[in-house]
Amino acid sequence: MAAIGDSWSAGSSPGRRTCVVVGGRGFVGRWLVLRLLELGQWIVRVADSDPSLRLDPSAEPDAALARAVSSGQASYHHLAVRDRSSVLGVIKGSQAVFYTDVMDLSGQDFYNSYMIIVQGVKNVINACRECKVKRLIYNSSADVVFNGSRDIIGGNESLPYPWKYADMLSDLRAQAEALVLFANDIDGLLTCALRPSNIFGPGDAQFVPAVVNLAQSGWMKFIIGGGENLCDFTYIENVAHAHICTEEALCSRTVFVAGKAFFITNNEPVKFWEFISLLLEGLGYQRPFIKLPVSMVYYFFLLLEGIFESLGITKNSYIMSARHYVQVASRNRTFDCSAARKQLEYSPTVTLKDGIATTIASFSHYSRDSSYGGEGEFPEQSKADWMLGGGKVADIFLWRDEKETFAYFLISVVLFYWFFISGRSFISSTAYLLLMLVMALVGYGYLTSNLFDSNIKTASFSCFDMHKSIVEESLGSIILLWNRGARIMRSLAKGEDWNIFFKTAVAMYFLRLIVSYYLTYAVGAALICSFTCFFIYEQYESEIDTLERVLISGLKTLKGWLVSFLPLSTTPHGCTQDL
Template structure:
């Protein structure tokens, strides 16, 4: 129906200021078939600079679009904005704080209940819910061309997936009650301009260099969906519901770009487009799992706050290492969906929209890489600097693992310092002796012998060590002489501050040093 007809239809986009919601609003305004009511939880509409040239400002001034503040936890606010509407698109929030379970539940699950109830009472004809393909992913099995016959998981690693599955079920069960027709869309890995999750997460990991690692084989395939294609799918679903197709009402449909790609190839394209290094070091999935569990265990042992994001971290590892591709034949056949933007075009637009997060190429490529950085100079530029700055990833990881084991052995093992040292030396002796009696060749692998020079100390090293000890000893007595004269206030305050901090730490209740350094 053209917009200029006497009684244009009204549609509502709940959470229309979110990532998918914004694209859906613009899609509806471009079609010009209805008045669009945009809702969000904020009191007033704040337009981004990127929206200054879009249809939204002109539509708001002309009355083609309206903005309403709506909290989906308050059903009265929902009813008020749904009055007279024929179609509702429910795109719930994705940037919620997952540490607050109650708030997430009230917004997603209780919000879905309120939306369904309000639609029935306000005689809304169509309700389209934006779900996710993650509701059928259990994290343990690959999905190859999964279709709508897949059932939702009964146990989720990720809180948001669990709540989204409950909300989807509520919407679909409400189909054909009081004249309300419903359906749900399950887009896979949505990306595009305005993304608040995937691209910002990649950039935050790329800055300290964590994106150089590939989890698993790197051969796992995934489906990604450009945000404009998701918006187009919502419009297709609403039109199909308007025709009262039995094959659409009460159903869920997978939505993708129909262009499966290797998961790590997709990330590499995004990272390289923003000037960051593409992943190239493969880590076995099991190793990453053990690292996550180790970090969580150390937090618990040290009595720190529980590692609340361990489940989310595990879920990210599962997404990054498993194949997840979906079949969109049902969406193509029943709601007439087909992508309007190709994957290549979508990636290009996404990279361009995040140019403000790109690495500063002028600094990255004009710098002389043979020149030591400030941090490297501060660390001395030796072997320690190479290890701390990840010059050799394998060596750094090996040293890190050894330090973690030593930390556990001496500080978390529950033994005294003397007994821990004795056990460690006993283990070291057994390992060295066992290594010494190994044959030179085992199943075709040559066993390298430890050179005796590794256990020898040169006279220069010994002299330097003794000179260093003597220097520290003389410096200590020099400070004592200065204190005895009573002239150097600067030294006095430094010494007092150092001893005050030491005394304060020693007398803390349940002090770490009291528990682990007392020799029984």
Template sequence: MVIDENPRTCVVLHGRGFVGRSLVLRLLKLGNWIVRIADSAQFLHLDPAEQKSVLSEAISTGRASYYHVDVCDKSDVRRAIEGSSVVFYTDAANLRVHDVYFCYMVIVQGAKNVISACRQCNVKRLIYNSSADIIFDGSRDIHNGDESLPNPGKFEDMLSDLKAQAEALVRCANDYDGLLTCALRPSNIFGPGDTQIVPFIVNQAKSGWAKFSIGRGENMSDFTFVENVAHAHICAEEALRYQMVSVAGKAFFITNLEPVKFWEFVSLILERLGYQRPLIKLPSRMVWYILLLVNWMREKLGSRKYNLSASAHNILQLASRNRTFNCSAAQKHIGYSPVVSLEEGVTLTLDSFSHLANDSSFLRYCDSNEQSKVDKLLGSGKVADILLWRDEKKTFTYFLGLVLLFYWFFLCGRTFISSAAMFLLLATFILFGYGILPSMIFGFSVQRISLSWFEISEMDMKSITTIACFWNRGMDIIRSLAQGEDWSIFFKVVVSLYFVKLILLHSLTVAIGAALIFAFTSFFVYEQYEEEIDGLAKILYDGMKNLMGLLKRNIPASMASFLQNYKILHQDKGHTTVKVQQ
């Protein structure tokens, strides 16, 4: 770091906020600035990591100073910026986002007070940190959007509305009393100290909602590392210093110039922190209707909390819409280009959030080579892929097909035999009709059914072998019952058949329908909560074991003696059989 002998004085309003902190450090590292940090706290409290940093050194040498400023108080603002040549106006860190009046006073009225103070104190340049959210209303995708996009007529998000008003005030103040202004519109800022994106994603993971993604998962978004935002502010100040007509009064989009799929970015954050990446895709329209229903129920129940749909709508649209921006204007007119790549930014961010890393069972999902118990149980083949929803479209197709067959054979009102005959007749007509179709229909080629479709593959033969093994195991159980030697197997079979009898006695149709739903849900749920379910099963097993021990201690002595003699006799027969075989 080279310290300039004639440094210039600047003010970073809300300098202890997310963007403000990064901007202060970057200005101090340049060495040609005296930085005034202005924020709402009464005193400057350095974090433990800042005790021996560039900031603490600058404060001790006088290159940095702190001012308590309430932007709603004009005198506070004037006192802080008096004698400075540049004001960087960044976002406040302590916004009460559900208090509309407070947010209006800080964002809109604060912008008016800052502009007025800058004009009165002869400040030359004012750079405002706006947001790309001010041109996004969620009703349409934005592909490579530039500064010509108009602001929406109506905002679903209150903060975006207020930010748009503040930006308009700053830009309209350009070239009055010698004040030059411009605004920067970063998209989805993240980095060390982030209070929104990363904490929100982690909170969703801890609550279990991160297992779901909204939409098809193909929507692209632009993210911006916080240090790149700070660098863009300095680039804008240098451009304004030369009174460039193409910069003054303008707004510029700022991104990392690396658009990514929104849900890939979320998955990357989750996986590197040890959480499970989203597995289930939910249609965005269905989620929106659910939010409307929840909000309606809250209103009917008389809840006085803030409207749920307003805040959730912004998150929903961000997660399901395309939002990419063109930064060519910023590159051309203010000389902006990212100084930290997206990959490096993610690494630096997650290193700073290591305290939020998960050390629980989700870590096993980071290792794609580790096989779950239920996957092993289902044979790790096609059946496992279908019942564990590895491919949602394929699984849903199979589920829909089985539901249709269930309706055809059990719910349509016909007997099972007549349904089977109708099904075979229909299949015959379909196969024969498909076979006599011409090779071309209206310019589209008709693919012929290959004979291999009706043959049994080697994989299917393995499945048949598995079925044969199950059959042989069943025969072994029947053989043991016929010999009358194993009472435990007898009781297990009797209890199992009795429960089957109860189920079928109630309704065979209900039993098959329940089995169908159970097959497509239980295995998937067990894989997601394997350790939790195993823990519960262990508790129940230990409880049953203790109960059996209690029963054994309280049964009559004659019954205990009979069971003990039976056990010894059974063990002796087993040893005799082994000796004969040897």
């Protein structure tokens, strides 16, 4: 940073030009301002929607800006892009304008988003023409050529705009980009648009925090799709560097650059879910490991969107953003930067590996105290895992292997239909099942030995043997249950323990109702709950435990109030006899 200080000391040196960074307090804008200040060739006007300049001295871009403002190399201007006079006042007297995102538009409705993105760009273009600004560089996005319906592998600038977009913001950014490119060479204004792909880095307020929030809530265990799709990511310093390269190219290579758009990436395509895993592991979170079909997740959000529309909410930006994330996370999205390398002389200054490391270090406040191990491993046994015994059953009900769990779920559904919904009695269903099993075993042994010349191994007799330890364990469990039942019956016979009486009576009453009228529904509900409740409980263990404590406290109060109305036992303690 010493070079920056040296350049600031010459604030009045000749040859220094004036530029405006629209959205200079945004993610891209902050790093672009820092890069411009480092060059020492510009007087930078930082324009943003915040009424006043709020600086964080601990952040490198803000510390540099504070020194530049005090030396006169930079100034801050409140800008409302929807107000033409406000835009004119900021841009007047500048030679170049860099247009980045003015504000976070998540949660904004269509009208406000349109006015900020599209109308804001129109106002900036008109102000540049009126004020005789020479160069306008617009920070667009690679999303303007992506509609989610197909993969993009090595896409170049010849890709057309899609007819329809999956999310509103990409549509509006494409309109704004088209306006900027169309305005080229009108009234002496030269324009260019940059399309960075998946920007990340220190100061990111959207992508990395969203990933961490999903990890903290347990939803980052899921991989959407097969997890093999490649994506291009762009470190924030490289994006800022690309803007400087573009401004210089507009000055010297106008015919090759003006009126065109260029893709900007780190030139290091990587698997999308590997990139996510590196970020999460660096911050101490678990790698995603449960794979979900893309169609299932996509149609789930379509269903949610339909529900919102039925409630009168026609456009919900959160649902649309979620659908867009599903498409980005499951599709190949790589871009060819050869045009930017040749025409803009752009090349990444920070590698992807170094960018990830710097990003992780800058988000250390989001990290966990203890990190997870490899894929599918947990730092300690969860309560749900302990309740299920921590073995094979736990792995199945907690969806550790989604294919295996789904297979068991499918088998359970088939058995449920066979015994409870088919219309046969339980004994008839059991008899049919045993008959089919016998026929399958006999047929399997006959076919393999006579038709296939024993090429297929027959089932060994040992498969039908039950180990002595398993029999002893099963008998031990039965004996334990029998003795526990005997103790309960003995306590009931004494007539002294009203607590056991109420528990037994209520349990027997509900068992009678279930067996008599609702057995099918109860078994179906138990089947569904077994494959969902334990998994959900593991994700929200602390919240559910808190609710459980409140409910138990209320039930204990209610039970004490009911017991207070019951008569005391009339049997003297000295006359009690064991039955």
